[in-house]
Amino acid sequence: GFSLVWCMVVFSPFLVSLSPEEANQFLSRQRRANQVFEETKQGHLERECVEERCTKEEAREVFENDPETDYFYPKYVACVDKFGDSEKKKQDLVTCVHNIPDQCSPSPCNDRGTVRCEDKKGDFLCHCFTGWTGARCDKDVDECSKRNGGCDHECNNTIGSYRCSCHQGYMLVGRQMCNDVDECEDTSVCGTARCENNDGSYDCLCDIGFVYDNETKTCVDVDECVSGVCAEECLNTPGSFRCFCDGRQGKKLGQDLRSCKPITPCLSPSLKRNSRSLYLGRMFSAVPVVRLRFRRRIQTGFSAEFDFRTWDPEGVIFFAGGHLNSSWIVLAMHHGRLELQLKYGTVSRVTSSGPIVSDGQWRKISVEEQGRSLVIKIDREAVMKIAVNGDLFTLKKGMHELNLTVGGLVCFREHGPYVLRLCLSTVVFEWRWLTGEDTSIQETIRSNDNMQCFGTENPGAYFPGTGFALFNISCGTNLSVQLNLRPTSAIGVLFALVYQDRVPLSIALADYHPGTDEWRDFVLVSTGDAIIASSPAPLCDGESHEIQVVISGNQTMLLVDGQPGRSEDAEVPTALLTQSSTFIGGLPDDVSLVSSLVSAPYSGCMEVSVNGQSLDLDQAIHKHNDIRSHSCPLLDSHQ
Known part of the structure; x- marks a missing residue:
């Protein structure tokens, strides 16, 4: 005989989810544990219901429970009716009866999601692989629906499983973790720019004034000048720019390095003019600053007296005379001394004498025709006395004429190679051209500051x-x-x-x-x-x-x-x-x-x-x- 074992049976399909590894271990243990019991039960079934016909009660004694008995006996009767007692069909009857208790033959479970089918007492239990669920292991488990499947970034559900993936700039470590990728380890990723890794990405950085070009992977200079950053002129430079203001228009750069502002002097020179002076250096081209023409009905000798000072050792003071072939004189400075160039008739002469006068000191100069002599005085002392034969005045159409130019030459530059830059200054009554016949030019000088000398000079x-x-x-x-x-x-x-x-x-x-x-x-x-x-x-x-x-x-x-x-x-x-x-x-x-x-x-x-x-x-x-x-x-x- 055999002992009765009482147990509780659940009358619904069982569900167990296992991974493939767990399933293999479970199968091995279950087979060893049930082997003896199954062999004993098959022996009782063979003896009670195959070798002989059994009643339901006798079948109950084999299965020792009602659910299995109730499942078995109607099918058992169907097998007997089908194959009967014929010796010829006895083996078919044996096979038919033996297969009745096995709920897993054929397996009702989904092959893809099932580890194994376990025969229960009138029922069956499908053991599912991880990722599958349902009584027959035919339903996929959505692992991503719970805590994102444990994935750091993205969870992608698959049939019977799932897969973690990472955002761009990250790499998958293990099954679930996403670690940042340091793209800057590749030295060529930014070309000539500076690579800076950040979370999930990287930046290609350039110095201020440059912008990164993705195609060439280089830092390209920004031309700031096209945006009008400067008030006036702009010069684009590598990585920057520079503004310029027109100093020739009296402007300088402001402290914002973009705007322009007026240039202001730091000191003021004394520009007060002496209205009784004549500045001979105003016309750089050596054009005379004064031109006078004197006309007399009777013959008159030439005379001139003036005060002057200069630091210039070279140049013309005045010319007096007629045309090229007539008589004329040029009083000039040469090597710091007075020099007289003259032509009377066919006689030409150059004479220099007297002290150095290019020292900036005021001196009184006089030139006078005295009979047949031409006398030059410095501070009323004669320094040159030259015998002449003729007159500076030229007779023309019944009038005696003389041309006077001060500070330059007109028609006789080849006879006077020096250009003088000096101040000719005197008190009005001491400045006498031909005994004061020059009042009109004196008035002109008084009204024109540019013709005057500075009041104080060095x-x-x-x-x-x-x-x-x-x-x-x-x-x-x-x-x-x-x-x-x-x-x-x-x-x-x-x-x-x-x-x-x-x-x-x-x-x-x-x-x-x-x-x-x-x-x-x-x-x-x-x-x-x-x-x-x-x-x-x-x-x-x-x-x-x-x-x-x-x-x-x-x-x-x-x-x-x-x-x-x-x-x-x-x-x-x-x-x-x-x-x-x-x-x-x-x-x-x-x-x-x-x-x-x-x-x-x-x-x-x-x-x-x-x-x-x-x-x-x-x-x-x-x-x-x-x-x-x-x-x-x-x-x-x-x-």
């Missing part, structure tokens, strides 16, 4: 802040420039070499240093817009200062009052120095603003030496008429 050239002086100097690759100056403005071009529209060298005063971004007074030595030497220089104090610049090859030395400045690592275009024109005190209008850091003309007194040679502005190729070559007004504080 030696030196005066630059009023307009124009320039132009020289053609062969500098070579080695250059030495010495400047002695008393500026009245902290901004201005002192010395410049210009080649076409370029400025290979400039020495200038400025109130801003673009290299150090400092706002104070500087001396800047530059080539184009690049600084090659600089020094802080508060020179607007009314005193005289010395600036020395020496260029030797690619080396630049700057001295301000003997103190060395700072030299920069910038190459000097020495090849252009030999081809350049020399400008003193300013730049020409056809040079663009962006060609030099400073464009404003210099204002103040200055003396210039180049390679050891002092420059006489009277010898310039061109000089603005307002620039005075040898006389500079005193400052108001020095009056």
Whole structure:
């Protein structure tokens, strides 16, 4: 016999979900545990219901429970009815009866989602793989619906499973974790730009003033000038820009480095004029500043008397006489002394005598025909007495005529090669051309300040802040420039070499240093817009200062009052120095603003030496008429 085992049976399909690994382990354990019991039950069934026909009660004794018995017995009766007691069909009956208790034959479970089908007492249990559910393991489990399946980023449900994926810029670690990808480990990802990794991505960064080009993987310069950032001229530079204001129009750069503001002088020179004086240096072209014609009915000897002072050793004071073939005289300065050039009839002569008079001291000069002699006096002492044969007045159509030009020549320049720049000044009653027959010109001078001399002066050239002086100097690759100056403005071009529209060298005063971004007074030595030497220089104090610049090859030395400045690592275009024109005190209008850091003309007194040679502005190729070559007004504080 066998013992009865009581157990509780659930009359519905069972559901167990296992992973494939768990399912294999479970199957192994279950088979070992049920093997003996199943073999015992099959033995009872064979003996009770196959070898003999059994009743329902006898079947109950085999299964020991009602659910299995109730399931088995109707099917058992159907097998007996079908195959009967025929010995021939006995094996079919055996097979039919043996298959009745097995609820898993055939398996009612979904093959894809089932680990195994477990036969229960009148029922079956489908053991599901992980990811499947339902009584027959035929329903997919959506793992993503609960806590996103445990995925860091995206959960993608699949049939019977799921898959985690990461956003762009991340990589999957394990099944669920997403870690940032450091794209910058690939040195080519940003090309020439700077790569900066960030969470899930990266940035290709450029310096300020540049923008990244995705196609070329390079940093491309931004042309800020196209957006009108500057009030006047704009120069785009790599990564930045630079604004320029027209100093020739009296403007300078504002502290925002974009706007323009007026240049204001730091000192005021004493520009008061002497209305009883005549300035002979006003017309640089040597055109006379005064032209007079005297006509007499009777023969008269020539006489002239005037007070004058000058620092100029060369030039014409006046011409008196007739036409080329008649008699004439030219009183001039040569080597600092009075010189007389004359032609009476067929006799020509040049005579120089007397003391040095180009020392800025006032002197009274007189020239007079006395009989057959021409007498020249300095401070009423005769320094020249020349015998002549003839008269300066020329008889023409019954009238005795004489032409007088002051400060230059008209028709006789070949006989007077010197050009004088001086002041001719006197009290009215002491200034007498032909015993005072010049009252009209005196009135003209009184009404025109430009024809008058400054009331108080010192030696030196005066630059009023307009124009320039132009020289053609062969500098070579080695250059030495010495400047002695008393500026009245902290901004201005002192010395410049210009080649076409370029400025290979400039020495200038400025109130801003673009290299150090400092706002104070500087001396800047530059080539184009690049600084090659600089020094802080508060020179607007009314005193005289010395600036020395020496260029030797690619080396630049700057001295301000003997103190060395700072030299920069910038190459000097020495090849252009030999081809350049020399400008003193300013730049020409056809040079663009962006060609030099400073464009404003210099204002103040200055003396210039180049390679050891002092420059006489009277010898310039061109000089603005307002620039005075040898006389500079005193400052108001020095009056």
